[in-house]
Amino acid sequence: MEIRKIKADTIVQTVKKLFMDCNYFIGDDIMTALKNAEKTETSPVGKSVLNQIIKNDEIAKDEQIPLCQDTGMAILFVEYGDKVVIEDGSFEDAVNQGVREAYEEGYLRKSIVCDPVFDRINTKDNTPAVIHTKIVNGNQIKFLAGGKGFGSENMSAIKMLTPSYGIEGVKQFILDTVRNAGPNPCPPIVVGVGIGGDFEVCAKLAKQATFRSIDTQNSDERYANFEKELLKKINKMGFGPAGLGGNTTAIGVNIETAPTHIAGMPVAVNICCHAARHKSAVI
Amino acid sequence: MKKITLPLKDEDIKNLKAGDSVLLTGSMITGRDAAHKRLFELIEKGEKLPVDIIGETIYYVGPAPAKPPYAVGPAGPTSSYRMDKYTPLLMDNGLKGMIGKGARNKAVVDAIVRNGGVYFAAIGGAAALIAKSIKSEELLCYEDLGTEAIRRYKVEDFPCIVVIDSKGNNIYETEPPKYNRE
Numbered sequence: 001m002e003i004r005k006i007k008a009d010t011i012v013q014t015v016k017k018l019f020m021d022c023n024y025f026i027g028d029d030i031m032t033a034l035k036n037a038e039k040t041e042t043s044p045v046g047k048s049v050l051n052q053i054i055k056n057d058e059i060a061k062d063e064q065i066p067l068c069q070d071t072g073m074a075i076l077f078v079e080y081g082d083k084v085v086i087e088d089g090s091f092e093d094a095v096n097q098g099v100r101e102a103y104e105e106g107y108l109r110k111s112i113v114c115d116p117v118f119d120r121i122n123t124k125d126n127t128p129a130v131i132h133t134k135i136v137n138g139n140q141i142k143f144l145a146g147g148k149g150f151g152s153e154n155m156s157a158i159k160m161l162t163p164s165y166g167i168e169g170v171k172q173f174i175l176d177t178v179r180n181a182g183p184n185p186c187p188p189i190v191v192g193v194g195i196g197g198d199f200e201v202c203a204k205l206a207k208q209a210t211f212r213s214i215d216t217q218n219s220d221e222r223y224a225n226f227e228k229e230l231l232k233k234i235n236k237m238g239f240g241p242a243g244l245g246g247n248t249t250a251i252g253v254n255i256e257t258a259p260t261h262i263a264g265m266p267v268a269v270n271i272c273c274h275a276a277r278h279k280s281a282v283i
Numbered sequence: 284m285k286k287i288t289l290p291l292k293d294e295d296i297k298n299l300k301a302g303d304s305v306l307l308t309g310s311m312i313t314g315r316d317a318a319h320k321r322l323f324e325l326i327e328k329g330e331k332l333p334v335d336i337i338g339e340t341i342y343y344v345g346p347a348p349a350k351p352p353y354a355v356g357p358a359g360p361t362s363s364y365r366m367d368k369y370t371p372l373l374m375d376n377g378l379k380g381m382i383g384k385g386a387r388n389k390a391v392v393d394a395i396v397r398n399g400g401v402y403f404a405a406i407g408g409a410a411a412l413i414a415k416s417i418k419s420e421e422l423l424c425y426e427d428l429g430t431e432a433i434r435r436y437k438v439e440d441f442p443c444i445v446v447i448d449s450k451g452n453n454i455y456e457t458e459p460p461k462y463n464r465e
Binding site: 065069108 | 302304317344345346347348349350353356357358359361362364384385386404406407408409410411412413414415428429430442444446454455458459460461462463464465
């Protein structure tokens with residue numbers, strides 16, 4: 001395979017479009033799930049909330065404005081082909097430039113502060129982005145990008161379970177995390193679960209799981225069944241749309257897994273609101 | 284659906300019951316984490332606030348920028364519990380109403396009952412829809428905070444639901460158990 005040269009601006013424009021699009025256009029997977037839930041929701045208030053969320057997402061699409069004011073921290077999962085050379089700049093700078101232009105020109109909210117504890121001064125362009133890069137064989141770059149709101153992010157949790165906890169321990173931790181979140185993360189939620197890896201891989205898996213469309217399932221049948229079981233159990237909790245009561249607390253549970261250590265069974269739960277925004281592109 | 288005029292009257296607050304769907308019309312202020320911290324610290328120091336909060340209703344929101352020709356940008360509620368640390372002191376100094384989303388702690392519920400206040404929830408993540416009921420915005424103070432600055436919103440038929448009423452009834456506590464099938 002030959003080396004392929006690309007211009008930094010190609011990355012800038014791709015990233016810019018991804019972040020504008022994901023904030024204006026909710027995915028078909030989410031819209032379908034919301035419409036189905038509106039039919040099956042038994043609480044009248046819950047039904048009305050779902051109806052308003054659907055209307056909201058339609059307004060955002062029609063007017064090309066953000067569907068939620070929290071346009072998120074810019075997160076990217078990138079598969080970078082090892083035969084790709086950027087001839088006039090750096091990859092990280094180009095990605096951040098794309099984020100900068102999307103948030104500035106797209107009327108998206110700038111929500112990033114430069115220091116977590118002492119300064120907390122807004123960077124005013126929503127950078128830096130969180131960039132997860134995997135080097136793969138090939139001459140393309142694949143982007144999966146999304147804005148992650150922090151109302152739901154703050155409800156996320158990780159636990160270093162050990163093997164003897166088994167599947168029951170994993171289930172308990174996931175359900176406890178959702179229960180503790182209650183009405184706060186803008187239900188109906190998407191629950192991203194990471195199991196395995198080490199501490200940081202596990203958290204990253206959970207985020208990747210929330211970035212997977214909810215009309216897909218884990219390729220391993222055992223985990224696919226576990227996803228279904230968890231979704232059913234979560235929807236029996238009763239929080240409902242906006243936490244005001246009902247049988248639609250979650251619209252999806254996605255699990256991602258990775259090999260782990262003989263002593264470990266880490267589980268991370270990344271909670272996402274119903275504005276589960278992600279778009280992908282290949283250049 | 285009850286129509287309520289802002290600023291809130293004590294009599295209206297008394298008649299609001301947890302679970303009531305309401306449409307608010309009138310004037311409210313906005314503020315979230317950073318602005319709350321500043322107001323709280325000023326009260327603690329005994330200094331004058333840059334905005335009069337007596338009788339006010341505050342909306343926990345950090346709006347997205349307005350895209351022309353719209354007057355305001357998408358503006359849905361942010362999670363209220365992050366303001367819990369500051370709310371009792373603000374209520375004891377005159378704040379009457381709050382609009383946000385999600386649970387409040389006991390100190391806030393106690394402050395609501397003590398001061399005859401009310402806590403409304405707007406629908407989280409319905410920012411584009413909610414913005415339709417916000418007719419104008421005016422910067423009041425803390426411009427340096429960007430989206431977190433304190434603004435005045437003029438609203439018409441702003442949709443929300445009474446979650447904690449002046450008696451301390453709380454539908455986040457009472458409604459979900461009715462749908463619990465565990």
